[in-house]
Amino acid sequence: MVTGLIGLYVILRFVPSLPWSVAGKCLAALILLLISQIYLINRMFLGNLASPEIPGGVVIVLGWLIGALILLAIFLLLKDLAALLLFALNKAGGIRPALPFSAARVNGALAAAALILCAIGVWQAYRVPDVRAVEIALDRLPAELDGLRVVQLSDLHASRFHDAPWQRAVVDKANALKPDLTLITGDIVDGSPARRAADVAPLADLKARLGVLAVPGNHEYYSNYEAWMAAFDELGLPMLNNRHVVIHDRGRALVVAGTTDRNAARFGLPMPDIGAALAGAPRDATVLLITHQPRGAAKNAAAGVDLQFSGHTHGGQIIGLHLIARKANDGFVSGTYQVGAMRLYVSNGAGLWSGFPIRLGRPSEIALITLRSAGAGGERR
Numbered sequence: 112m113v114t115g116l117i118g119l120y121v122i123l124r125f126v127p128s129l130p131w132s133v134a135g136k137c138l139a140a141l142i143l144l145l146i147s148q149i150y151l152i153n154r155m156f157l158g159n160l161a162s163p164e165i166p167g168g169v170v171i172v173l174g175w176l177i178g179a180l181i182l183l184a185i186f187l188l189l190k191d192l193a194a195l196l197l198f199a200l201n202k203a204g205g206i207r208p209a210l211p212f213s214a215a216r217v218n219g220a221l222a223a224a225a226l227i228l229c230a231i232g233v234w235q236a237y238r239v240p241d242v243r244a245v246e247i248a249l250d251r252l253p254a255e256l257d258g259l260r261v262v263q264l265s266d267l268h269a270s271r272f273h274d275a276p277w278q279r280a281v282v283d284k285a286n287a288l289k290p291d292l293t294l295i296t297g298d299i300v301d302g303s304p305a306r307r308a309a310d311v312a313p314l315a316d317l318k319a320r321l322g323v324l325a326v327p328g329n330h331e332y333y334s335n336y337e338a339w340m341a342a343f344d345e346l347g348l349p350m351l352n353n354r355h356v357v358i359h360d361r362g363r364a365l366v367v368a369g370t371t372d373r374n375a376a377r378f379g380l381p382m383p384d385i386g387a388a389l390a391g392a393p394r395d396a397t398v399l400l401i402t403h404q405p406r407g408a409a410k411n412a413a414a415g416v417d418l419q420f421s422g423h424t425h426g427g428q429i430i431g432l433h434l435i436a437r438k439a440n441d442g443f444v445s446g447t448y449q450v451g452a453m454r455l456y457v458s459n460g461a462g463l464w465s466g467f468p469i470r471l472g473r474p475s476e477i478a479l480i481t482l483r484s485a486g487a488g489g490e491r492r
Contacts, residue, residue, distance in 0.1 A: 114147045125183065146177060158306075161302070183221060249418055256361060262288055268462040281313075294324055295325035297326050301334065324356065327372055364395075370388050397417050405440050413451065427473050
């Protein structure tokens with residue numbers, strides 16, 4: 112219904128200005144209506160909302176069209192707000208600004224801008240992400256572990272959009288960084304294990320000196336969570352679902368904990384439980400936490416986590432819209448934050464779900480986090 116209303120708004124504010132016949136305008140309205148219902152069509156006829164089982168090229172075109180429709184609606188809304196402001200100025204002071212272009216030309220320019228920007232946005236979403244290198248200092252990180260290299264992969268969204276060759280390219284790029292530890296922070300897949308088997312297969316080749324660890328994101332729950340947990344086990348991808356592992360390196364211990372996703376409640380499955388995740392962990396060890404959503408970071412900080420890795424936000428995807436994503440995620444959307452005594456890193460993600468595969472000004476990433484010892488030490492209170 113939401114995209115239907117967006118489509119209706121575009122039809123009412125855009126189609127009448129077209130210099131076409133009545134038949135041409137009716138055809139344009141029908142096309143816009145169909146574009147606005149891409150999600151419904153995906154769900155009813157093409158697999159599911161998150162992962163339509165159609166050729167990747169078609170997914171790209173559909174993503175471009177729905178993105179352009181939404182962006183055009185935003186442009187038309189801004190134009191209408193500007194028109195209301197001019198109307199108010201005219202009523203208040205008799206100001207009658209002369210506009211150099213007709214409504215049809217303005218609307219045409221807005222439509223062209225939406226199509227071009229979304230074409231760029233789809234390319235930015237599809238391309239293999241660049242490496243984003245960040246250093247994070249931790250008070251309790253032992254000097255022996257200074258310089259530990261952690262690769263974070265988030266929001267891989269294996270699908271017909273981010274298919275096996277794309278996943279292979281990401282895996283190869285991550286491995287080339289020669290990480291000590293690779294962490295995957297959820298939303299690994301879109302679609303069932305049977306349909307995504309080939310697309311997730313490259314993840315079995317991820318390599319890191321101290322291991323590769325992962326947690327589920329909300330999209331794993333949409334696609335048969337139990338089956339995916341079994342599939343990840345077969346891939347040799349350990350899932351830290353409300354549990355931790357202790358890694359020994361250079362004579363020191365490092366705890367890596369993970370939690371499930373908040374969407375588990377919708378499926379009657381275990382919710383994130385930081386207490387269970389850290390139960391029995393050595394109190395004097397540095398704690399890294401991987402959890403898909405950055406919400407709840409304050410609770411994790413209070414539990415004694417030193418550094419939390421999250422994703423989920425996609426960095427907001429489009430500059431401006433990232434403000435909405437930030438508000439929906441406790442103020443966290445991209446990059447490094449200080450939460451009490453804990454550091455938080457939120458990845459923009461490597462991929463996107465195919466329903467809205469557009470990035471503008473919020474680039475994808477493979478995060479390379481180098482951990483630095485701040486030398487404070489001390490036992491967790």
